[in-house]
Amino acid sequence: MIVVNTVLASEQVRLTEAEIADMFRATLLVNGGCWDYQGGRDKGYGRVRWNGRLQYVHRIALALTLGRPLTGHALHRCDNPACFRPLHLYEGDQADNNADRDSRGRTATRSTGNGRAKLTQAQVDEIRRRYVPGINQWQRGNRAALCEEFGMSTSDVLWLIRTKAVRAELDAARRDR
Ligand SMILES: [Zn+2]
Numbered sequence: 001m002i003v004v005n006t007v008l009a010s011e012q013v014r015l016t017e018a019e020i021a022d023m024f025r026a027t028l029l030v031n032g033g034c035w036d037y038q039g040g041r042d043k044g045y046g047r048v049r050w051n052g053r054l055q056y057v058h059r060i061a062l063a064l065t066l067g068r069p070l071t072g073h074a075l076h077r078c079d080n081p082a083c084f085r086p087l088h089l090y091e092g093d094q095a096d097n098n099a100d101r102d103s104r105g106r107t108a109t110r111s112t113g114n115g116r117a118k119l120t121q122a123q124v125d126e127i128r129r130r131y132v133p134g135i136n137q138w139q140r141g142n143r144a145a146l147c148e149e150f151g152m153s154t155s156d157v158l159w160l161i162r163t164k165a166v167r168a169e170l171d172a173a174r175r176d177r
Contacts, residue, residue, distance in 0.1 A: 014067030017086050024057070024084070032142025033132035034083040044081035058084040062091060073097040078130055079149070123150060 021028060027039040027046070037046025037057045046057035058081075059074040065086035075096055078088040127146055134141035146152075 013064075015064045017065070020061050020064055020084075020086060024061075030139075031080075031083075032140070032145060033085070033130065034078055034080045034088060034142070035085040036080070036082040037084050041082065046082055046084055058089055060084075061086050062089040065089075066091070 015023075021035065024035075024037070027037055029036040029038050039057075040047055042054075042056075047054050048057055048060070049055075050060055056074070058076070059070055061084040062074045063070050070091055072091045072093045073096065074089055075092045076083060076088055077090060078085075080088070083089075127150060131143065131146060132141045134143070
């Protein structure tokens with residue numbers, strides 16, 4: 001750990017997801033496909049003291065994955081601020097950050113509304129992309145969380161993810177990992 005941390009402090013070495021998971025394993029909770037940070041948080045984002053100052057965990061994880069300090073924002077593909085899984089993060093500029101926040105606002109409004117939500121194609125694509133199937137009773141998938149977030153019943157999402165085409169997509173995505 002000490003060796004790894006010394007290397008990491010420079011932010012000049014690219015780490016794999018497994019190495020980052022190992023670094024933060026004491027504060028990592030696997031939540032569907034997400035890695036939820038279990039330590040201190042600020043507005044939902046995990047935060048730690050790093051290189052002498054408080055920094056966001058997801059920014060650190062992304063910088064270490066890229067092997068360089070970030071020049072822009074560290075944005076979530078998964079809309080889960082606590083998540084620091086590099087696969088769910090990307091670097092974007094201020095415009096991306098605003099678009100991201102806007103889309104999250106719409107999602108929040110939707111999920112608190114009454115009745116069945118009508119999803120846009122983009123949202124359907126997002127659900128398909130983010131869906132993580134459960135393996136067993138201990139490793140549950142994120143279907144319930146996605147349903148809640150998008151204001152859908154579980155049967156709606158089941159319908160989305162059980163189509164042949166989506167299954168094929170999911171299988172292909174898994175093979176690529
Ligand atoms: Zn995530």
